[in-house]
Amino acid sequence: MQLFHPKPRYKPYTHAAGGWGSAQSVMAILWREQALQRAPLALMRQNKPKGFACVGCAWAKPGDPHALEFCENGAKATAWELTALxxxxxxxxxxxxxxxxxxxxxxxxxxxxxxxxxxxxxxxxxxxxxxxxxxxxxxxxxxxxxxxxxxxxxxxxxxxxxxxxxxxxxxxxxxxxxxxxxxxxCHESTSVGLQESIGVPVGTVTLADFEHTDCVFFFGQNVGSNSPRMLHPLQEVRKRKVPIITFNPLRERGLERFVNPQSPREMLGPESTVISTQYHQVAIGGDTAAVIGITRHLLEMDRLATAQGLPAILDHAFIGEHTQGFAAFVAEVERHDWADLERKSGLNRSAMEAAATVYARSQRVMVVYGMGMTQHRHGVENVQMLVNLLLLRGNIGRPGAGICPVRGHSxxxxxxxxxxxxxxxxxxxxxxxxxxxxxxxxxxxxxxxxxxxxxxxxxxxxxxxxxxxxxxxxxxxxxxxxxxxxxxxxxxxxxxxxxxxxxxxxxxxxxxxxxxxxxxxxxxxxxxxxxxxxxxxxxxxxxxxxxxxxxxxxxxxxxxxxxxxxxxxxxxxxxxxxxxxxxxxxxxxxxxxxxxxxxxxxxxxxxxxxHRPLPAAQRQWKTESGKAQFIRPRSLEEDSDVAVGAQRRDVLQLMTIRSNDQFNTTVYGYDDRFRGVKGTRSVVFLNPNDVTRLGLVAGDWVRLRTAVEPEVRREVGPFQIIAYDIPSGCAAAYYPECNALVPLWHHAERSKVPAAKSVPITLHR
Missing domain, CATH: 3.40.50.740 (Rossmann fold)
Incomplete structure (x- = not known):
């Protein structure tokens, strides 16, 4: 694989998302595309009335836009299209x-x-x-x-x-x-899952809901690279002291700290906004187990509150009037003990209890998620588990609450x-x-x-x-x-x-x-x-x-x-x-x-x-039963049909990721600023303990090979190892380079979304 930079290197990135790093990145691409004359004027009209819609992501366009209603990747997309080349x-x-x-x-x-x-x-x-x-x-x-x-x-x-x-x-x-x-x-798992659960194939959250929410749960979405304009409403949420609880295998800079490039005070000062108040590095494929753990603690809290004569934790009136399948869902949750949930989620019990505690004391909760939930074998069930969590406390159909899938293409x-x-x-x-x-x-x-x-x-x-x-x-x-x-x-x-x-x-x-x-x-x-x-x-x-x-x-x-x-x-x-x-x-x-x-x-x-009509946001459920559905997960095993066995300690779960310098398959450059990678995309991120136990060292070059269907050789590389903050047993490498590792049949059940966020692999020198 060709390298873009003559001296590829890795150095941990310690700054906030946004800020001067974002501004410099925008200027660099405007210069490279020879778009310094055309692009600045266009950027002033991007995502604004009588202007044009960003050709990048599909994040919401406000009716009262900022002076500069574009983000770093949106500016890159504009420069890319307005290039003089x-x-x-x-x-x-x-x-x-x-x-x-x-x-x-x-x-x-x-x-x-x-x-x-x-x-x-x-x-x-x-x-x-x-x-x-x-x-x-x-x-x-x-x-x-x-x-x-x-x-x-x-x-x-x-x-x-x-x-x-x-x-x-x-x-x-x-x-x-x-x-x-x-x-x-990408989001067909959303369309299938939400339609079955709440009767609409799309999310129920609007921009106005960010002004009313008092808690946000984030699952499997890298806002800093994939939809940076979303950082503005998240920053406003945090200024109101609203908790944001994040579940993601990697610690993504945009979900940790943010400096608004459009604020002179923030750009010139030393402070940044802390985005996530809890950050839980769930194992790849462990999200459903984590949500079951949160639900288990909510059920325990609800029983205790009832025994003590205190207000209930769950919204039983909403559950009784608007939902179906609650008893069967509770039975499924209680079937799993804490040891099993800890092992499958990669989180300890206290982490799941901490998330549940904040959820229980919040009245208007939004769940935001991305392809980290949908591109799995059980992607549809992942989406439905997030709906289950919201239904427990009536968090669909009220201002400041609801489900918010973050789409990719504009x-x-x-x-x-x-x-x-x-x-x-x-x-x-x-x-x-x-x-x-x-x-x-x-x-x-x-x-x-x-x-x-x-x-x-x-x-x-x-x-x-x-x-x-x-x-x-x-x-x-x-x-x-x-x-x-x-x-x-x-x-x-x-x-x-x-x-x-x-x-x-x-x-x-x-x-x-x-x-x-x-x-x-x-x-x-x-x-x-x-x-x-x-x-x-x-x-x-x-x-x-x-x-x-x-x-x-x-x-x-x-x-x-x-x-x-x-x-x-x-x-x-x-x-x-x-x-x-x-x-x-x-x-x-x-x-x-x-x-x-x-x-x-x-x-x-x-x-x-x-806005298109969203019946679920009005508590009108266009499902077969006429009610919102609690849907039980069938398994906590991420790849139950391709299990390689617990004895295979050399098998890792790979998730494909985008860099800070790309949008989907379009690569704007070979730097991934937020992860500290410069000049290359030929890297694989591994937990330091996995590097050592597999007899490797950071900097080694390895090939990645799919660990199932051995009769078909699926291999990419060589990639250089970066020891990184990722859960043990997990690995990450860039899309689309790693698509060669994903078998065509390895897709989400019912939605057929390629399961690129969880691929069993082995490493080879």
């Missing part, structure tokens, strides 16, 4: 795809924005320039020759509501529900809302058929894992990608890349070059699109777009910067062009009229989803946007 046809004339596959992911994307539509020429192993019309007609011709269910329409999570709505109509009018997306790889939640889903039961089929004059196929389509399996077995023969870096994001990377070349058709809509573009099928096109920050003008009329954030809030936006090239087209325009070339007049969908006027797309969205998007054209421009 370009990757045009002349670049591909000089480089074959075989050569480019030897480049690092960072080097590929760092070369700059794509500028022209391209077609792969197998005879020269190069991309060559083509015209948009030639691309549309050729792709449409190939699609018409295929059986629809042999084709996958993938969406990365960054497309607007308008583009997403059109994309799912294109797929369904074509004849398939093969609409996997990045949600399948519109991944929104695209699901407007129909990007493989399950036709989750879309209003009758309205679609009535309005647009085609029959929605009844068969359930492929999720991301199913699509990968189809590529491997040859049943999937064509792949259309609306953004993303699919081959880097999915598990089993070497097997997937080898099979990918057998695709008959491979089309990617993208802004920059990435690894997926370099693994061609038999017929391959690369279609460059406008970025979200750029002005989108259709026939001389500037268009606007909309997105939905993590809190279910829909906002209207507009690009502010000149496009990176005259040949770029918007995602809406590209989808319309592909649809017309593929479908002809088979539907009543006015593709070109929608391209000319995105307001007409929004009108169609409001007709298909009137409960959510009525009066959309007006409401999306209100300060702070508008």
């Amino acid at each position: 370009r990757t045009g046809p002349d670049f591909f004339a000089q480089h074959t795809l075989t050569e480019l596959r030897t480049w690092t992911d960072y080097a590929l994307e760092q070369h700059g924005r794509l500028t022209h539509p391209l077609r792969y020429d197998a005879s020269t192993d190069r991309y060559v320039e083509t015209s948009w019309q030639q691309a549309y007609q050729a792709i449409g011709s190939h699609l018409r020759q295929r059986i629809p269910d042999e084709v996958v329409f993938y969406a990365s999570g960054r497309a607007s509501l308008e583009a997403s709505f059109m994309y799912q109509l294109l797929a369904r009018a074509y004849g398939t529900n093969n609409l996997p997306d990045s949600s399948n790889m 519109n991944v939640q929104g695209q699901r809302t407007v129909g990007i889903t493989e399950d036709p039961a989750k879309v209003p089929v009758d309205k679609i058929e009535q309005l647009f004059g085609f029959t929605v196929p009844p068969r359930k389509g492929t999720s991301t894992v199913d699509a990968c399996a189809g590529v491997l077995d040859g049943s999937i023969k064509a792949f259309i990608g609306l953004g993303g870096n699919f081959l880097r994001a999915v598990p089993d990377t070497p097997r997937m890349e080898a099979a990918w070349t057998q695709l008959d058709l491979h089309v990617q809509v993208a802004t920059k070059l990435n690894r997926t573009h370099l693994v061609p099928g038999k017929h391959t096109w690369l279609l460059p699109c406008l970025g979200r920050i750029e002005l989108d003008s259709q026939d001389g009329v500037v268009q606007t777009y909309s997105t939905e954030d993590s809190t279910g809030c829909v906002h209207g936006w507009k690009g502010t910067s000149a496009p990176a090239g005259e040949h770029l087209r918007s995602e809406v325009a590209i989808i319309a062009g592909l649809a017309e070339a593929t479908l002809g007049g088979r539907t009543r969908i006015p593709w070109d009229a929608w391209r000319r006027d995105y307001a007409r797309v929004r009108q169609a969205i409001s007709e298909v989803y009137p409960e959510i998007f009525h009066d959309m054209e007006t409401r999306m421009w209100a300060p702070g946007g508008f």
Whole structure:
């Protein structure tokens, strides 16, 4: 693996998140991307009314924004998109795809924005320039020759509501529900778990709830690197002396201390805000055991309070009126003794009791979580255990309380809302058929894992990608890349070059699109777009910067062009009229989803946007029973079906992580400031005791190998060992480099989210 820095090194980071380190990092990327002229003006309009939505994470956008409503990683995403660097046809004339596959992911994307539509020429192993019309007609011709269910329409999570709505109509009018997306790889466990437990597939917390909460529980989310703007409401919470109780294997700087870069007083002074009042380093896969331990102590406290004639700890009135399954859940909790819970959670009893005690004396509690809970074999149950904890004291359906999943891609939640889903039961089929004059196929389509399996077995023969870096994001990377070349058709809509573009099928096109920050003008009329954030809030936006090239087209325009070339007049969908006027797309969205998007054209421009209906926040439970469900966990074993045996003391549980210098598969640089790593991503973090007992020393180079399914060799490295503050028996290394270690079948039960946060591995010199 190539190293980015000539002298990679590790030095523990002792400063707070934010502060001067954040400011310097932003300036560095603005300089490197040659964006010092364009980006500062754009940043002033980022996440603000009549500005543009950040192309990074999906964290909520306030109605009364700060003067600078962006974070370090949001600024990096903006600089990355507004770079002055370009990757045009002349670049591909000089480089074959075989050569480019030897480049690092960072080097590929760092070369700059794509500028022209391209077609792969197998005879020269190069991309060559083509015209948009030639691309549309050729792709449409190939699609018409295929059986629809042999084709996958993938969406990365960054497309607007308008583009997403059109994309799912294109797929369904074509004849398939093969609409996997990045949600399948991160928060599908949330969608499945919350729907069963409380009747909505998304969280119930809004930004306003942070003003009323009196306790926050944090599970498996690295706010400092993955959604730093969230540190502002957390800081305000802490200024009100509200406790924040964190459960995470690694001690993440953003959950320890924070200096607000927008506060001159804090930047010039010595103080920082302590974020977590309790920090519990739970073992990888031990979260459910920890929540059961907390619940066990709450039950003990409740019984004692009743015996002493004191007010109850649990909200029995809420439980009786609004929930089902409480008795069975209590029986499951009491089946586990403290020794078992300590062993499985990696925490001692007193830690779980301390968390329970603070929870018991708090009246309005929020639970915030990320992919550290969802990307497990029992990811759905992990989510449902957090709901169980909240239900015990009626902490759903009151101000300042509720469940708060933190999403990744900036519109991944929104695209699901407007129909990007493989399950036709989750879309209003009758309205679609009535309005647009085609029959929605009844068969359930492929999720991301199913699509990968189809590529491997040859049943999937064509792949259309609306953004993303699919081959880097999915598990089993070497097997997937080898099979990918057998695709008959491979089309990617993208802004920059990435690894997926370099693994061609038999017929391959690369279609460059406008970025979200750029002005989108259709026939001389500037268009606007909309997105939905993590809190279910829909906002209207507009690009502010000149496009990176005259040949770029918007995602809406590209989808319309592909649809017309593929479908002809088979539907009543006015593709070109929608391209000319995105307001007409929004009108169609409001007709298909009137409960959510009525009066959309007006409401999306209100300060702070508008929230989708969240019945659970009103204590209306859209579950089968009509009540919120206590759901029992079936096992405390993280990998019960792939257990390697207690005698295998050499097996560690690996979690994949993002660095401070990346967003999902996009690597902005090879420094991870908060973890003290500089100049490399080729590292593995281990507990010092594990390093010693395995006969190693910090600084040694090792290869990581998956410890199950020995007939398939899954190995990455060499990685250098860093002795780190991580629970014994656990390991951490970077995503997506370690995706090669994750078997495709190693995914969350029912949601099929790859279980990348808990992979059994062994180390080899």
